[in-house]
Amino acid sequence: MDLVLHLRGFVAVADELSVSEAAWLLGVDQPLLSRRLRALERELGVELIDRSRRQIALTADGAALLPRARHLVEQADHLVRTVRHTTAPTVRLAVPPECDPAVLAELTTTLADAALPLELTEPTGGEPHPDGSWTVETCDPASAQWTVPLGAGSATGGHHAVRLSGLRPRRGEAARPLLVLPPDLTPPRDEWLASAVDAAGLSPALVRPSPVHVAVSEALAGRATVLCTAREAREHELVWTPVTDPPLLRGYRLAEREPLPQALATGSVRSRALELIGTALGAGDPGTTDPDTTNSGTDRGTTDRGTGDDPAAGRKPGATSPAEDHT
Incomplete structure (x- = not known):
């Protein structure tokens, strides 16, 4: 599993509280993003998104994971920028x-x-x-x-x-x-x-x-x-x-x-x-x-x-x- 890729999708959904909006921002299809979320949940062994409500919400585990996931995604982006800058x-x-x-x-x-x-x-x-x-x-x-x-x-x-x-x-x-x-x-x-x-x-x-x-x-x-x-x-x-x-x-x-x-x-x-x-x-x-x-x-x-x-x-x-x- 590409952990950063799946965490990026989770962070986008958490920010937008909408799978469709998050998929649009990431430039991927909504079904693909939904599959990535479920794969991430299976990998971690917890539910991150409460799907029982009309409006998407984070579970307690999802809320606890969000700041760590955001930090990891930001660090990955920073790493890519740094490498590109130093090797250009x-x-x-x-x-x-x-x-x-x-x-x-x-x-x-x-x-x-x-x-x-x-x-x-x-x-x-x-x-x-x-x-x-x-x-x-x-x-x-x-x-x-x-x-x-x-x-x-x-x-x-x-x-x-x-x-x-x-x-x-x-x-x-x-x-x-x-x-x-x-x-x-x-x-x-x-x-x-x-x-x-x-x-x-x-x-x-x-x-x-x-x-x-x-x-x-x-x-x-x-x-x-x-x-x-x-x-x-x-x-x-x-x-x-x-x-x-x-x-x-x-x-x-x-x-x-x-x-x-x-x-x-x-x-x-x-x-x-x-x-x-x-x-x-x-x-x-x-x-x-x-x-x-x-x-x-x-x-x-x-x-x-x-x-x-x-x-x-x-x-x-x-x-x-x-x-x-x-x-």
């Missing part, structure tokens, strides 16, 4: 600081619902990844699992895409630097960007690394253009203009270190987690960015969240785009 593996996920915190919060909740506590950290550079972890790394867009388009962030902008070569300064006018944010300065991203800048004919002296707060301040003052994603531009109230020919992309990949919980190795929880990571990074279509999908060499998920909005929104009357300012 903690998922360590290292994500770059440009991730959307709201989406990371949703990811935390999603994994918690699957009994997978999540610990968020920042990538540690060249240090080895810890066992049982996921790490989101920047990489060359050609080998990326998620890609996010880069564009020109400035105080003014236009709805037309601008060629990278269009960011060259006009003849006779002061050059406006193109400031590059930290995510695009890590190898091999810096080499890929340097090649694109060289091919576009931009002077290397105009392309400068910059921390986010300095770059945004310079752009808002109209003294520089920031190379950034659409979401980064919106967050800092910059107008974003897409850059094409060549398209500039920020690439990310997922480094997985075994052993991982089974739920993250395959299945719906893994798929949803990868989808949310892509969304947090700013990748457009998470369905095309599953690391289990073979990279075809084409750009995948390159539409930033919200870039369907009119890029010209917020453009001041008579304002020029970064291309118009530089060409």
Whole structure:
């Protein structure tokens, strides 16, 4: 006999003073619960329920047993919760600081619902990844699992895409630097960007690394253009203009270190987690960015969240785009 199971049924009947109500609360059929009660009485050798009355009542033996039965059921539930809590593996996920915190919060909740506590950290550079972890790394867009388009962030902008070569300064006018944010300065991203800048004919002296707060301040003052994603531009109230020919992309990949919980190795929880990571990074279509999908060499998920909005929104009357300012 499963003593805890039968005592749980007895406690429910004692609380509700109704077999039908107790059965409904426990999610079992009434006849099954009645059989469990009688089996418990046979096991203990006493009657627990007075069935001679119209309304169910506890016998003296039932009333004496109730507090002990309730305590045993509560202890069993506590034991299960404790074991689950102590054995649940903690998922360590290292994500770059440009991730959307709201989406990371949703990811935390999603994994918690699957009994997978999540610990968020920042990538540690060249240090080895810890066992049982996921790490989101920047990489060359050609080998990326998620890609996010880069564009020109400035105080003014236009709805037309601008060629990278269009960011060259006009003849006779002061050059406006193109400031590059930290995510695009890590190898091999810096080499890929340097090649694109060289091919576009931009002077290397105009392309400068910059921390986010300095770059945004310079752009808002109209003294520089920031190379950034659409979401980064919106967050800092910059107008974003897409850059094409060549398209500039920020690439990310997922480094997985075994052993991982089974739920993250395959299945719906893994798929949803990868989808949310892509969304947090700013990748457009998470369905095309599953690391289990073979990279075809084409750009995948390159539409930033919200870039369907009119890029010209917020453009001041008579304002020029970064291309118009530089060409």
